Amino acid sequence: MVIKEITCKTAISKCGFPSGGWAINPYVGCAHGCLYCYARFMKRFTKHTEGWGEFVDIRVNMPEVLKKEIKREKYKNGNINIGTVTDPYQPLEEKYEITRKILEILSEYPYPLSILTKSDLVLRDIDLIKKFKNIDVNITLNTLDEDWKRVVEPNSPSIERRIYTIERLKQENIKVYVMMGPFWPFFSDAEELIKTFKVLGIEEIYTESFNTRGGTFSEIERLMSQHYPNLLPRMKEILFDKENFNNFYSLVKENLLELAKQYNIKINIYFGRGHAKFHSL
Template sequence: MIKIREIKAKSIITRSNLPDADYVINPYVGCMHSCLYCYARFMKRFTGHTEPWGKFVDVKVNAPDLVPAKTLKYRNKSIFLASVTDPYNPLEEKYQLTRKILEKLIPLQPDLGIQTKSDLVLRDIDLLGQFKNCEVGLTITTLD
């Protein structure tokens, strides 16, 4: 069973140490995929969860409200969704946090990168096309 908890975040756009991203946005904490190779398992120690990684997701219900409406700070900067969660995990269909974040990011026009395992990203193709520079990566895991 997956433990789902709605939380309020203090901030949503975080400076990144990733080589290809100036900033990251993680609308969720945790992930439902439970990938054995997941590098984000270290995040569990910051959550207060006792459940194993892959058995909980915190939904940052106020995440879209934390994206600034007008700023030049992120123009020509790279923003990556998401470094330690799947922005299109199954809960995204209900909460639509990633979609609402994308709507807020369009006027800011960052260089956008998205990594997901889900075809739900196709739901937002209308928004992704409004970014001048947008790259979507789709992870496909196989057993062979």
């Protein structure tokens, strides 16, 4: 792992999510090393030659920059999202506490805030999170298959730890959403996932189809050939053939909408090649 301390000129940027708003990313790169991560495009803006998941740059001066920047009037409009192209609670956060310092600064402002993470380290900051009137924590959980998780998310917290994180946040009356994405062929069991979310008290979930752009499938293909050789051909047929892709995700969408109605959970679905369409129940 290549770790560098760097400085940034700005702390806030426009968010590329369909919902818009603003983005704050305390780190460049992510030690979780999720093979499917869309954020690997960030390598284009760095001089790193290492693979995705093998480097992290710490934006050590971000809290100081944010303290000045957040005073601008324009940030009153739109949600602020922490962790759109990195995990703000990846392991280095335990040492550097950049995300915690960011929360301390933002707690003085009334802006709506979303934290996106896979990590139980977010529990460390419950004291700060509870100071916000309009905040949510969005936990990614797209499978209940721990073996598959270890293949595609080699260094991320376990499914068990994420479920515990959701439970603890809910116990503290903190709003929690779940990102059930990407929705995997074979490894994302729609009904089991939604049943689990219902038991955990989740009221709203998000999901998206797998994004094949930017070389996100190459490492997955290599590891599937080792661990899931029988499933690999069909996985490629679904993800890379337009007709198969559309058929698969159309059926999944219908199933998810029916399950959402059955379990009384709001679901936001982003399925499609390129810019996904948005559906909500």
